[in-house]
């Protein structure tokens with residue numbers, strides 16, 4: 001339960017935060033300049049899903065004075081190598097990553113970086129492959145291969161066409177939980193949200209056919225309460241997903257299948273890049289998919305590069 005001066009951050013526009021109070025009203029709040037969470041350098045100190053304390057000033061404005069301890073959060077580097085970070089949401093039960101094989105193309109590196117981050121913060125993740133209606137036969141095969149891969153790793157994976165509104169299965173997954181919807185711009189996050197609620201909760205936009213990319217239609221994060229219980233958080237599409245605060249030796253822990261095999265590496269600090277007695281490398285292309293190892297290497301490379309910048 002929320003106390004009188006507590007609230008839930010449900011909408012983040014950047015400059016102000018919409019805070020839901022215990023009486024059910026939403027008030028636009030400003031953020032104190034010095035509001036910082038120890039150890040986190042982010043462009044948005046308050047994220048959607050945060051529980052906050054608020055204070056009304058004599059001039060009628062309301063300010064967020066503190067952020068209550070977070071159960072978890074999902075954070076990324078704004079671009080792969082930037083030093084700025086961005087918190088996608090806090091206090092969530094699961095992340096639903098919406099991806100498309102085409103229109104636009106979601107890269108497996110992007111998928112795996114987000115999944116690794118979810119592992120690092122112990123947030124369960126699922127994959128929703130959208131726009132199945134647009135796939136040709138080759139793309140359909142790609143879809144099934146990826147679904148097989150991620151299911152074998154324990155990530156629930158679904159194929160849908162959000163546009164046709166048949167999203168009952170997904171809705172079922174969302175009821176009673178706080179779900180962060182994330183993915184590249186134009187994959188259909190807002191379309192899926194509208195389909196789940198059965199009405200237009202938020203704006204959707206076309207993708208640029210010249211560039212085969214979304215046009216960043218959603219510009220703020222907002223959480224929407226499901227009538228059946230739970231919340232869905234729609235977020236602006238993101239381009240890159242840079243990981244944060246991972247040590248080189250740690251990255252392998254967040255790739256389940258790499259971690260499983262790495263117990264047999266000769267050296268406990270092995271980073272699986274050609275060391276003697278490495279058990280991981282011989283498994284690449286066998287129990288470890290090439291694409292997963294590639295994603296793993298891309299994170300390692302980022303860590304090395306940011307370290308020497």
Ligand SMILES: Nc1nc2c(ncn2[C@@H]2O[C@H](COP(=O)(O)OP(=O)(O)OP(=O)(O)O)[C@@H](O)[C@H]2O)c(=O)[nH]1
Nearest residue numbers: 161162163186188189190191204205216217218237
């Ligand atoms: N053919 C087809 N088009 C879809 C489907 N889902 C969404 N779209 C279209 O894809 C475009 C982008 O959808 P949005 O829901 O705005 O995408 P978004 O992920 O919210 O994009 P951002 O807000 O920019 O991050 C729109 O033109 C949608 O109509 C689908 O299942 N099939």
Ligand SMILES: [Mg+2]
Nearest residue numbers: 189190217218
């Ligand atoms: Mg959107």
Ligand SMILES: [Zn+2]
Nearest residue numbers: 265270272278
């Ligand atoms: Zn190794």
